[in-house]
Amino acid sequence: MAKSSHRHHEGHAAGLGPEDRATRTEIATAARHGHTGTEEGGHAHAGGHDHAAMIADFRRRFWVCLVLTVPILALSPMIQGILGLEAALAFPGSDYVLFALSSVVFFYGGWPFLVGLAEELKSRRPGMMTLISLAITVAYVYSSAVVFGLEGEVFYWELATLIDVMLLGHWIEMRSVMGASGALEALVRLLPATTLRLTPTGETEEVPVSELKPGDRVLVRPGDKVPIDGMIVKGSSSFNESMLTGESRPVDKGEGQEAVGGSINGEGAVTIEVRKTGDQTYLSQVIEMVRQAQATRSRAQDLANRAAQWLTWIAILGGGGTLAVWLIAGAGFNFALTRMVTVMVIACPHALGLAVPLVVAVSTKLTAQNGLLIRDRAAFERARNLDVVIFDKTGTLTEGRFGVADVVPLGGRSAEEVLSWAAALESQSEHPIAQGVVRGAAERGISLKPVTDFRNLPGRGAEARIEGHDVKVVSPGYLRANNLSADDPAIGRLAEQGNTVVYVLLDGAVIGAVALADVIREESYETVRRLKELGIQSMMLTGDARAVAKTVAEKLGLADYFAEVLPNQKAEKVREVQAKGLRVAMVGDGVNDAPALVQSDLGIAVGAGTDVAIESADVVLVRSDPRDVFAILALSRATYRKMAQNLLWATGYNAVALPLAAGIGYGWDILLTPAIGAAFMSLSTVIVAINAKLLERARRLVASAEPIPAGDGQRPQPAATAAQH
Structure with a gap:
């Protein structure tokens, strides 16, 4: 059966236009901050804020509060007593100076958390910001009451150090999130703002890229970025498409071939006729596909969200219970209050809230950078459990x-x-x-x-x-x-x-x-071998003659094959395999593959295929390299492992830390202050962020390896085909 004609991959995913990118470049991030909105399903997003500005804001608040913490420590009676400097540092009115400095730290440094408290209460979803705000508010109000006459001890120094640690933790965390999403935002910046358009007289004029329309001709000089998708009508050159497809080698193109917007022109000047604008362009479609993938609900994230909500209520009830138990046990109010604040701080579900979204951000970045475009994240996560990959033959396993x-x-x-x-x-x-x-x-x-x-x-x-x-x-x-x-x-x-x-x-x-x-394809041999190493069977589905299919299957070592299959029978063959209790991925590139792609548990379209096949797929392989099928499945497994590790750490950490925060180690002189509790909580968050970033070590999974020879050590031979001269 004849395959549908191949087309270049430019413009085959579904999408977003350059004119929209000013308002839609806020790629979904994984943080759950007081200043961000939270989508249903737990995926936090920027809410229109500039992440770089927010990082700078947290950095500025941290340094201001850190500077003010020094005199707060010096004026705190407990610190003076420990250092034996009461006489040297105490002076009339020092309590009021301490109150003023601490008030600045509380309102300026704690403002993001207080705003977060209001937003969480408004949405009726108390979480991390609720716990932090309650802890610092109780500490501040109680200490201020002591300054103005209530009997007790102030712990402004613990309030200040708690806020310092929380600001530092958020600053580091946001930098991690920014790093995870930076490569995706870089996609938006690939297109230049202006370009040289040719006039009817042959002159050039500099115009904004947004003004280009189909039929316009633009001059792309050596070293310039291609401003928009189009056909080369004059000249030839090599083009660096690495940021678009992951292909490191420049691609030589001449007249009659398509150039992709965002690629970098090499040594020759070329004239390009604009063919696609707006959401039709390849880069715009990639950006939209990435955005959709990050916004897709994740089952693991739903689990993390539910656990975080439970942990919030446990922390609130546990904090109140800790206060009551210590007071009943005869401890001083100051001691009991400290224990309560420590419990609420250390139980903040920050790490739990970030456990999955950070991994999602890093994996999406990895796939987008390497030409593996995920359209349905839930299907991508299910890929870790696949048993069989069914390949179309012509154009997928063969050239x-x-x-x-x-x-x-x-x-x-x-x-x-x-x-x-x-x-x-x-x-x-x-x-x-x-x-x-x-x-x-x-x-x-x-x-x-x-x-x-x-x-x-x-x-x-x-x-x-x-x-x-x-x-x-x-x-x-x-x-x-x-x-x-x-x-x-x-x-x-x-x-x-x-x-x-x-x-x-x-x-x-x-x-x-x-x-x-x-x-x-030489790459097909390695693909089948690597899938076997993952315990996944490889099969083939083709409309070609049985003799042809048998030859290809034997050379590649496939587990099974289906030959002489009509277009309307392909989905039926996928169902046959699924009926055996096997989870199936289908890899195809033609219109006749679309029903099978939809029927499969994971539909994978090669990027050189048709629009219909790509619209039916869960994952698109830009490079049309079958080894990327292995890369997707291996990365799915690695992503799931990182999610599981982060969830295990975030929940297991609280199981150990909460009893210590409540004072269970008091008999062994083990007590955690609110500041130490905040440090542990922030450390837990940083560990989760670092572990997510370690997923980048899986880059080798998505980088195509060198081809391997056929089993006999010779160059792989062509497969048979039924076509006649």
């Missing part, structure tokens, strides 16, 4: 072009001589089989002889004069029509395998046969 599978010489000739005569003749033809013969000769280092008097033999082949000889390359039908024979068991075996066999005649005598087949 969709002819190559020389074998040469059978006859009459004492050599294989090189037979191929030399055939390639010289076929060099004059544009037929796909002719081009395959010429490529096969070039790969073997065979030079072409000069050709004269070339002419086609309609439906039978072609002939020409080469070095004074009459040379023909013909089909089996020509031999039968002219009572010629070429009996050789090797030729019969090649034909049985589904190869296309053509015969070479020299001065009327058959001197050999050339077998051609669809070329198996």
Whole structure:
């Protein structure tokens, strides 16, 4: 069955236009701050704020409060007593100075948390900001009451150090989130703001990219960024598309080929005719796909959100219970209050709230940077449990072009001589089989002889004069029509395998046969091997002849194959495999693959495929490299491991820290102050952030490895195909 025609990957995902990017570049982040809105499902987003400005704000508040903490420590009676400096540091009115300095720290440094408290109460979803705000408010109000007459001890110094640690933790955390999302925001910055548009008179004028429309022509000079998707109408150059596709090598392109907006022009000036604008452009579609992926609900995130809400109520009730128990036990109010504040601080579900979103941000960044575009995150997470990957054949496992599978010489000739005569003749033809013969000769280092008097033999082949000889390359039908024979068991075996066999005649005598087949991608061998290492079976689905499918399956070592499958039967074959209790991924690139992509548990479209296939898929492989299928599945497993590790740490940490915060270690002189509790809580958050960032070490999973040879150590041979000359 003929595949749908291939198209370049530019513009095949669904999307967002450059004119929208000013208002839609706030890529979803994973933080849950008091100054951010929280989407249902737990994915926090920027809420329109500039993350860089917020990071700077937290940094500024931290340093101001840290400076003020020094005199607060010096004026605190408890610190003076510990250092024996009461006489040196105490002075009339020092309590009021301490109150004033602490008030600045409370209102200025604690303001983000107080705002967060109001937002969480407004949404009726108390969380981290509620706990922090309650802790610092209780500490501040109680200490201020002591300054103005209530009997007790102030602990302004603990209030100040608690706020310092919380600000520092948020600052570090936001930098981690910014780093995780930075690569995605960099996609938006790939397009230049202005470009050189050619006028009807041939002059150039600098115009904003947003003003370009289809049909406009722009000049892209060496080293410039391509401003928008378009067709090269003049000149040729190499283009660096690494930020778009992950392909590190520059891609050579000339007239009639498409250039992708955001790629970097190499050494030549080119004129490009604008073909796509707005949300049709490839880069805009990638940005939208990434945005949608980060906004997709995650089952793991839902679990983390529920756990965080439970932890919030446990902290509030536990804090109140701790206060009551210590007071009943006869402890002083100051001591009991300190224990309560410590419990509420250390139980903040900050790490739990970040456990999954940070991993999501890093994995989305990794995939986008390497041309692996996730359209449905839930399906991506399910990929870790797959049992089978079913590949379409033509254009996915194979290159969709002819190559020389074998040469059978006859009459004492050599294989090189037979191929030399055939390639010289076929060099004059544009037929796909002719081009395959010429490529096969070039790969073997065979030079072409000069050709004269070339002419086609309609439906039978072609002939020409080469070095004074009459040379023909013909089909089996020509031999039968002219009572010629070429009996050789090797030729019969090649034909049985589904190869296309053509015969070479020299001065009327058959001197050999050339077998051609669809070329198996070298990367396909490694893909199948790596999937086996993951415990995943590889199968193939094709409309090609059974002999062709069998040959490809045997060469690649596939677990099973389905041949001669009609377009409307592909989804049915996927259901057959699923009916065995297996979870299935389908990899395809054509319109006829779309139903199977939808039916599968994970639909993967190769980026050179059609729009319909891509719209039906959960994941798009920009590079059309089958090894990226392994990369997606391996990265899915690595992502899930990081989520599980973070959730385990965030919950396990509280199981140990909460009893210590409540004072269970008091009999062994183990007591945690609110500041130490805040440090532990912040450390837990930082550990979760660092562990998420360590997912970047999985970059090797999404970087295509060097091709490996076929099992016999030789260059992989082309697969058979049922097409005839």
